[in-house]
Amino acid sequence: MQNQQEIRRGxxxxxxxxxxxxxxxxxxxxxxxxxxxxxxxxxxxxxxHVSRLCRxxxxxxxxxxxxxxxxxxxxxxVLDFEGAWLFNYGVGIHLVQSNHxxxxxxxxxxxxxxxxxxSFQCEDMEEMERKLKEMNIKYKKGTLETEEGIAIDxxxxxxxxxxxxxxxxxxxxxxxxxDSLGKIKLPMDRHTPPVDTNRHNHRxxxxxx
Numbered sequence: 001m002q003n004q005q006e007i008r009r010g011x012x013x014x015x016x017x018x019x020x021x022x023x024x025x026x027x028x029x030x031x032x033x034x035x036x037x038x039x040x041x042x043x044x045x046x047x048x049h050v051s052r053l054c055r056x057x058x059x060x061x062x063x064x065x066x067x068x069x070x071x072x073x074x075x076x077x078v079l080d081f082e083g084a085w086l087f088n089y090g091v092g093i094h095l096v097q098s099n100h101x102x103x104x105x106x107x108x109x110x111x112x113x114x115x116x117x118x119s120f121q122c123e124d125m126e127e128m129e130r131k132l133k134e135m136n137i138k139y140k141k142g143t144l145e146t147e148e149g150i151a152i153d154x155x156x157x158x159x160x161x162x163x164x165x166x167x168x169x170x171x172x173x174x175x176x177x178x179d180s181l182g183k184i185k186l187p188m189d190r191h192t193p194p195v196d197t198n199r200h201n202h203r204x205x206x207x208x209x
Contacts, residue, residue: 041183049085049092050118052163053103057084059160060095067135068120068165087193089120108162111140113154117164121171125153128167132157146173 054060061084064070070086070093082097098104122128132139132155139157146152155167177184 041185044185047091049087049094051094051096052159052161053098054095054159054161055098055101055104056160057082057095057097060084061086063159064093064095067131067137105158105162108158108160109138111138111156111158111164113140113142113156113164113166115164117156117166119166119168119170122155122167122169125155125167125169129155150174 052060061072064086065072068088070088073085073087073092075083075085084095086093086095129139129141137157139155142154142156144152144154150172152173153169156164158164175184
C-alpha cells in the first residue's frame, strides 16, 4: 500500500514539474516575442496631422472646411508665422503660408492619380461627387476591381495650391500584411486629442449677453 502511494505521489510530482517547465518555456517565448516587437515596432499611436504649404491661407481654409468638412481650431500663439490648424475625422490639416512659389506644385490643374496625395474614406461616394460638381471642382473618377472582385471607387481632385486629394471607399479592401512579422495597430479613441467644446459654448453665451 505504501509503495503504491509513493508511486502515485511520484507521478503527481512529475506532472507538476512538467506543467511548471511548460509554463516557464511559454513565459520565455512571450518575453522573446515582446522583445522582438519592441525592436521592430515604433511606439506610435496614429497619424496626427498633414502639413500643407499654401499661397493663400484663407482660400485654403475655405477649401478644406467647405469641401472636406474640416473645422478650424485654435493655433498655439507661439507659432509666429502665418498659417492655420484644421481638424476632423481624427486627423489634422496644418496650413502654412508659403513665400516661395517653387515649393508649390507647378501645375495645379493636372490630375494624376499616381501623384502624391492624401486619401479620405467616404461613406457616400455619390454624394461626394455631387458636391464636387456643385462647387465646380475639377475631378477624375475611377474604379479599381481586385482579384477577389472587390470594387474600390475613387475621386481625385486638387486643393487651391495643386496638392492632390483622394476620396475613396477603400475600407472595402481587406488589409493583409505581406510580412509575417508585421503587426498592424488600429487607432483607438485614446489617440484623439482632447476637444474643448466648453470654451466655444462660453463664447457663444457671452456674445448672446
